[in-house]
Amino acid sequence: MTDDVEVPPVPATGPRHQAPGDVGLVQAHDFVFDRTFAFKSGQTLPGFTLRYETYGTLNATRDNAVLICHALSGDHHCAGWHSADDRKPGWWNNLIGPGKAVDTRRFFVVCANVLGGCQGSTGPSSVDPATGRPYGSTFPFVTVRDMVYAQKLLLDHLGISGLHAAIGGSMGGMTALLTAIEFPTLVRRVVAMATTARESAQAIAFNEVGRQAIMQDPAWNHGDYPSDGGPRVGLAIARMMAHITYVSDASMDRKFGRRKKDTAAADAYTFDPQFEVEGYLRHQAQAFINRFDANSYLYISRALDQYDLAHAYGSLERAFAPVQAESLVVGFASDWLFPPEQNRALALALLRAGKQASYAELATDLGHDSFLLESEELYGLVRGFLEREAVAFDFAI
Amino acid sequence: MTDDVEVPPVPATGPRHQAPGDVGLVQAHDFVFDRTFAFKSGQTLPGFTLRYETYGTLNATRDNAVLICHALSGDHHCAGWHSADDRKPGWWNNLIGPGKAVDTRRFFVVCANVLGGCQGSTGPSSVDPATGRPYGSTFPFVTVRDMVYAQKLLLDHLGISGLHAAIGGSMGGMTALLTAIEFPTLVRRVVAMATTARESAQAIAFNEVGRQAIMQDPAWNHGDYPSDGGPRVGLAIARMMAHITYVSDASMDRKFGRRKKDTAAADAYTFDPQFEVEGYLRHQAQAFINRFDANSYLYISRALDQYDLAHAYGSLERAFAPVQAESLVVGFASDWLFPPEQNRALALALLRAGKQASYAELATDLGHDSFLLESEELYGLVRGFLEREAVAFDFAI
Numbered sequence: 001m002t003d004d005v006e007v008p009p010v011p012a013t014g015p016r017h018q019a020p021g022d023v024g025l026v027q028a029h030d031f032v033f034d035r036t037f038a039f040k041s042g043q044t045l046p047g048f049t050l051r052y053e054t055y056g057t058l059n060a061t062r063d064n065a066v067l068i069c070h071a072l073s074g075d076h077h078c079a080g081w082h083s084a085d086d087r088k089p090g091w092w093n094n095l096i097g098p099g100k101a102v103d104t105r106r107f108f109v110v111c112a113n114v115l116g117g118c119q120g121s122t123g124p125s126s127v128d129p130a131t132g133r134p135y136g137s138t139f140p141f142v143t144v145r146d147m148v149y150a151q152k153l154l155l156d157h158l159g160i161s162g163l164h165a166a167i168g169g170s171m172g173g174m175t176a177l178l179t180a181i182e183f184p185t186l187v188r189r190v191v192a193m194a195t196t197a198r199e200s201a202q203a204i205a206f207n208e209v210g211r212q213a214i215m216q217d218p219a220w221n222h223g224d225y226p227s228d229g230g231p232r233v234g235l236a237i238a239r240m241m242a243h244i245t246y247v248s249d250a251s252m253d254r255k256f257g258r259r260k261k262d263t264a265a266a267d268a269y270t271f272d273p274q275f276e277v278e279g280y281l282r283h284q285a286q287a288f289i290n291r292f293d294a295n296s297y298l299y300i301s302r303a304l305d306q307y308d309l310a311h312a313y314g315s316l317e318r319a320f321a322p323v324q325a326e327s328l329v330v331g332f333a334s335d336w337l338f339p340p341e342q343n344r345a346l347a348l349a350l351l352r353a354g355k356q357a358s359y360a361e362l363a364t365d366l367g368h369d370s371f372l373l374e375s376e377e378l379y380g381l382v383r384g385f386l387e388r389e390a391v392a393f394d395f396a397i
Numbered sequence: 398m399t400d401d402v403e404v405p406p407v408p409a410t411g412p413r414h415q416a417p418g419d420v421g422l423v424q425a426h427d428f429v430f431d432r433t434f435a436f437k438s439g440q441t442l443p444g445f446t447l448r449y450e451t452y453g454t455l456n457a458t459r460d461n462a463v464l465i466c467h468a469l470s471g472d473h474h475c476a477g478w479h480s481a482d483d484r485k486p487g488w489w490n491n492l493i494g495p496g497k498a499v500d501t502r503r504f505f506v507v508c509a510n511v512l513g514g515c516q517g518s519t520g521p522s523s524v525d526p527a528t529g530r531p532y533g534s535t536f537p538f539v540t541v542r543d544m545v546y547a548q549k550l551l552l553d554h555l556g557i558s559g560l561h562a563a564i565g566g567s568m569g570g571m572t573a574l575l576t577a578i579e580f581p582t583l584v585r586r587v588v589a590m591a592t593t594a595r596e597s598a599q600a601i602a603f604n605e606v607g608r609q610a611i612m613q614d615p616a617w618n619h620g621d622y623p624s625d626g627g628p629r630v631g632l633a634i635a636r637m638m639a640h641i642t643y644v645s646d647a648s649m650d651r652k653f654g655r656r657k658k659d660t661a662a663a664d665a666y667t668f669d670p671q672f673e674v675e676g677y678l679r680h681q682a683q684a685f686i687n688r689f690d691a692n693s694y695l696y697i698s699r700a701l702d703q704y705d706l707a708h709a710y711g712s713l714e715r716a717f718a719p720v721q722a723e724s725l726v727v728g729f730a731s732d733w734l735f736p737p738e739q740n741r742a743l744a745l746a747l748l749r750a751g752k753q754a755s756y757a758e759l760a761t762d763l764g765h766d767s768f769l770l771e772s773e774e775l776y777g778l779v780r781g782f783l784e785r786e787a788v789a790f791d792f793a794i
Binding site: 199200241 | 596597598601603606608609610612615630633637641645646649650652653654666667670671672675695699702703705708736
């Protein structure tokens with residue numbers, strides 16, 4: 001996901017800076033799991049922390065929780081804002097809030113930074129208690145399955161044994177679906193957007209170029225770098241390239257075209273940024289390297305490459321066999337990272353496995369990041385799917 | 398263009414290792430221009446060399462020459478091979494030769510490495526006679542127009558005042574078209590493939606990421622590096638990424654899919670190359686950095702960004718107004734670097750400018766590099782276009 005998600009401006013009205021439709025000021029919490037956690041790789045950690053946020057209220061029957069799952073570069077802060085001064089809202093603030101598609105007057109929303117992340121959850125940049133230094137590349141290899149199992153421990157801690165829904169886009173779609181596969185009785189509804197059952201060769205290739213940019217930066221130092229250092233150049237290159245894959249040719253042309261940064265230098269001969277799109281990419285990269293850990297980028301992008309439902313379970317149909325949830329899969333016509341066909345294939349496999357599943361393809365031209373952007377059509381689909389009576393599910397249990 | 402163009406195996410039969418259909422052993426020549434050459438930027442060189450090859454025989458009326466124009470990473474060696482030991486044929490060996498679409502029994506083929514290149518023509522890696530060291534980033538900024546003007550001097554030197562055709566793909570299509578614009582009476586036919594009147598924001602963005610990878614490599618040293626050194630890591634990153642844009646998701650999936658390099662380590666957890674596509678990209682990058690100069694990559698990619706016919710001439714129609722050539726523009730359905738629409742737009746503008754022009758769109762799924770690959774459909778189009786009687790042109794002159 002990109003750093004320039006277009007969200008409505010943050011209203012600053014009322015004593016708590018909360019306007020109708022916004023969750024307002026929110027606070028992150030830490031869930032500390034203090035027993036041994038075994039990764040799929042066989043490696044272990046003596047424990048971990050997940051940073052998370054919640055919005056709305058868990059009802060008396062504890063059955064109104066909605067789990068939000070973030071993408072590669074996302075985090076737990078998906079709605080509201082952290083202080084009156086920090087006016088950057090959560091990354092899905094347009095979808096989540098009182099009266100919004102994920103209505104926090106009705107649902108108790110939970111969102112956690114994934115295991116392996118770098119926004120408060122335990123990951124390669126966390127300090128290894130055994131050495132007093134960041135884990136770096138001694139951190140266990142993490143998989144989407146590990147993220148899902150760690151998140152399940154958080155849900156247990158919160159006393160949530162049934163999710164009204166698990167919702168996510170891109171990697172978040174993988175996480176949401178895998179939660180429904182691994183914990184069938186936990187998840188009643190899944191909304192998976194702009195996602196895939198497994199990356200294509202092209203997506204693996206882009207990830208590999210990004211990893212090479214990071215790992216070939218001398219400052220990477222085999223993953224061993226101080227928290228205020230690291231391969232900033234390599235991470236910036238990786239992010240610039242990845243950013244291109246999150247948007248579309250059409251949206252970049254509409255936003256920047258071939259406009260020059262400075263008309264005075266429009267016809268200059270230079271390798272400095274000359275086109276607006278060049279300056280924009282550098283700005284994106286700078287914002288990213290100030291908030292994201294390069295090792296987390298390596299670990300999580302590798303987890304994406306290794307996610308392969310058919311390989312892990314024998315076939316997609318077998319993977320989906322235990323699922324009890326109803327699913328809504330949403331593809332975006334202009335998404336060329338996880339194209340519509342890959343989303344549609346998920347819904348078809350769910351149907352073949354005898355599950356309730358719908359596929360919706362939205363005609364936006366904004367590329368992969370469409371799931372993050374303003375879309376009344378998307379809001380309507382999500383709202384309708386979350387709020388209708390799940391008759392079929394009631395029969396199934 | 399990629400380094401793994403699939404060409405038929407080189408036959409090694411007969412005394413000159415020449416089989417029917419192949420030009421066989423060829424030799425490169427140097428054209429030395431020893432007067433001041435002024436670049437569009439206003440900068441000058443005291444002279445330059447263009448390395449070139451020719452196949453076939455210039456006829457008595459000197460009107461059977463076909464100019465071949467190469468792409469960013471191509472060179473003058475477009476057909477045949479250099480020695481019995483060096484079995485790598487020229488990059489367009491499948492198109493050019495006796496009896497092939499560009500029939501060297503009939504046509505005199507000329508192909509030169511562009512000004513600014515690094516395969517024998519003067520470029521940033523050439524030694525500056527004033528300092529005895531490579532020009533590096535003191536080399537003048539080069540434009541496609543400069544390449545075209547330098548190449549015209551070579552044609553003058555060869556006594557060629559009329560080209561039967563100018564043919565090129567990608568940047569070569571830009572060069573071929575610009576030759577017909579700047580020297581209307583020189584060019585009778587243009588074949589431009591997988592090209593554009595100007596890059597989109599996305600194409601500029603990919604070029605910028607590649608340049609940043611090179612320029613942020615400490616070994617770039619502001620363009621000042623020894624001929625056996627330089628930013629090999631940055632150039633490799635740039636090439637890996639660019640390679641992805643030359644092919645297609647479908648072709649990568651067919652060629653590699655998610656196959657692992659080593660089945661024993663198929664489920665290993667590692668950042669080393671694990672998927673075949675990762676090893677392939679690294680191999681491509683290694684081959685490239687052994688033959689290409691990083692500064693040339695910067696200069697030529699910037700020339701591509703700055704090529705903009707509508708901007709340079711006021712509009713596409715004005716750009717094409719002087720053209721006397723007939724044009725065949727070929728787009729490839731799966732080319733997402735210079736997509737079919739951009740090729741089609743060239744043909745439409747030529748038609749609006751009152752020129753003879755045709756547009757053909759081929760349904761290959763091999764991506765941008767389709768113009769380099771085996772295609773009987775493409776061969777048939779090129780052959781028919783080159784060999785038919787150009788009635789309209791004869792009237793026009």
